[in-house]
Amino acid sequence: MVDVTGTTGTLVLAGTPIGDVADAPPRLAAELETADVVAAEDTRRLRRLTQALGIHTTGRVVSYFEGNESARTPELVEALMGGARVLLVTDAGMPSVSDPGYRLVAAAVEKDIKVTAVPGPSAVLTALALSGLPVDRFCFEGFLPRKAGERLGRLREVADERRTMVFFEAPHRLDDTLAAMAEVFGSDRRAAVCRELTKTYEEVKRGPLGDLAVWAAEGVRGEITVVVEGATESVEELDAAELVRRVQVREEAGERRKEAIAAVAAAAGLPKRDVFDAVVAAKNAARTGPADGKGLS
Secondary structure, eight states: OOOSSOOOOEEEEEOBOSSOGGGSOHHHHHHHHHOSEEEESOHHHHHHHHHHHTOOOOSEEEEOOTTTHHHHHHHHHHHHHTTOEEEEEOSSBOTTSSSTTHHHHHHHHHTTOEEEEEOOOOHHHHHHHHHOSOOSSEEEEEEOOSSHHHHHHHHHHTTTOOSEEEEEEOGGGHHHHHHHHHHHHOTTOEEEEEESTTSTTOEEEEEEHHHHHHHHTTOOOSOEEEEEOOOOOOGGGOOHHHHHHHHHHHHHTTOOHHHHHHHHHHHHTOOHHHHHHHHHHHHHHHHHTTTTSSOOO
16 A cells, blocks of 8 residues: 555554454454455464455455564554554454564554554453452463473462462463462462363363362363462561562572562562561571571670
């Protein structure tokens, strides 16, 4: 498309069904039919979606997935700078939420290009609502690392998180992930595994992490979203030794001591000075030690 007015175009992020095609937002069909460029994570899935909606795209269709996201972003920005209306869709849910899109949005914002959205289904919010866990405060953690050590490290970083947490996970890694969560968060921590949301075989399995890990060991299929209850310890339960231990866990995960102290203090609802003093006292105790058998002076 050639712009003769010098006006930049618009980037539209459109949500697509996470299962039931009837959940497609009403505006999605109109945007697909009229966009100058449709950037799709999988062009074959896009074709199936348009067929199910009974529509045809009139603009240019290009692929935009993890493997070509960096290379294709400048091309799409150029089209936007030329005045095109670019529609971005992923296989399911909202673009850029654990899917391609962030790079393009950031590049468009940098060029002062308008970015808007067609709101649609979200596995994150759907699973959260169905979980039966607190929804007043939550955080989205996306996919955990594939390697066991890195996965444990990431979970330790959020072990003290008070908000309900939402994770995505591949079905073949679910049992290992739930076992790791039970190890780090405690086997009694409440959670919900949401499988095949809005699809024919939708299932929400609720229970303690330990029980869910045993259940998942038998094998689970489908698209998976895991919702985990936040930490529920009261401030009174955290003594100085526990505060020091939590700082050490974060340091071992790669955080600087200053950042670790701030994070532990925030999670515990304590002043940073209290945690800092506990760490300094533990460090001094380790340095001096009761070498003479008389203890600390």
